[in-house]
Amino acid sequence: MSEHDVERFNRWAAGYDRHFLQKLIFEPVQQTILEVAQSEVPNAKAILDVGCGTGRLLIAAEPRFPDARLEGVDAAVEMVKHAQGMLPAASHITFRQATAEKLPFPDGQFDLVFSTMTFHHWSDQGKGISEVARVLTPAGRWLLADFIATGFMRYIRRLFRLRRFPERRLLDPMLAAAGLRVLSQRRVPRIGAQVPVLAIGRPTLQTT
Numbered sequence: 639m640s641e642h643d644v645e646r647f648n649r650w651a652a653g654y655d656r657h658f659l660q661k662l663i664f665e666p667v668q669q670t671i672l673e674v675a676q677s678e679v680p681n682a683k684a685i686l687d688v689g690c691g692t693g694r695l696l697i698a699a700e701p702r703f704p705d706a707r708l709e710g711v712d713a714a715v716e717m718v719k720h721a722q723g724m725l726p727a728a729s730h731i732t733f734r735q736a737t738a739e740k741l742p743f744p745d746g747q748f749d750l751v752f753s754t755m756t757f758h759h760w761s762d763q764g765k766g767i768s769e770v771a772r773v774l775t776p777a778g779r780w781l782l783a784d785f786i787a788t789g790f791m792r793y794i795r796r797l798f799r800l801r802r803f804p805e806r807r808l809l810d811p812m813l814a815a816a817g818l819r820v821l822s823q824r825r826v827p828r829i830g831a832q833v834p835v836l837a838i839g840r841p842t843l844q845t846t
């Protein structure tokens with residue numbers, strides 16, 4: 639994300655939770671992410687939200703994963719401050735400023751990683767993917783929700799050179815380079831196929 643974008647998110651932080659896109663996109667996406675999280679990794683011990691914004695997803699996740707370690711990072715410091723200010727009294731969530739491209743965690747720490755509506759802002763998506771792969775446990779899941787152009791939207795994407803919004807034919811090789819692949823996909827209710835929740839992980843090794 640450019641300096642300009644960071645500043646934009648810093649300015650947006652105070653009013654972000656009241657924006658009309660919350661009801662339209664962000665809340666249904668987060669609800670679906672939580673459902674997929676509970677079915678994919680019901681006993682998650684450590685959860686990371688990359689590009690956590692004002693922290694709403696982790697705050698909603700905490701009662702569902704009461705024993706898990708919960709960490710959120712965001713590139714925009716004002717988003718992080720806002721998230722810290724939203725924490726319920728007994729919360730164990732930690733929020734800090736960091737980028738997807740340089741996650742401040744040792745290898746193999748998290749069995750669940752969330753990224754909602756942030757991937758298209760990452761300035762180096764390949765590096766961000768390799769960082770997520772690095773901090774995931776071997777059987778961990780990365781739940782990624784973002785605009786993934788399909789059907790007619792692929793032509794719009796190409797026409798307007800919206801390179802940050804991946805198509806699956808471009809995303810899949812980036813994931814493969816980090817040893818990951820899409821294992822399943824869920825539609826978000828009331829939102830078209832353009833914003834799926836992808837459950838990403840390492841392909842299971844076949845033993846004979």
Ligand SMILES: C[S@@+](CC[C@H](N)C(=O)[O-])C[C@H]1O[C@@H](n2cnc3c(N)ncnc32)[C@H](O)[C@@H]1O
Nearest residue numbers: 639647689690691712713714737738754756759
């Ligand atoms: C549209 S908001 C989404 C926030 C939250 N995930 C949600 O669903 O409400 C995008 C967020 O991604 C953050 N972001 C953008 N690029 C980032 C990067 N490279 N690393 C970490 N956070 C980033 C922005 O600062 C912003 O808070």
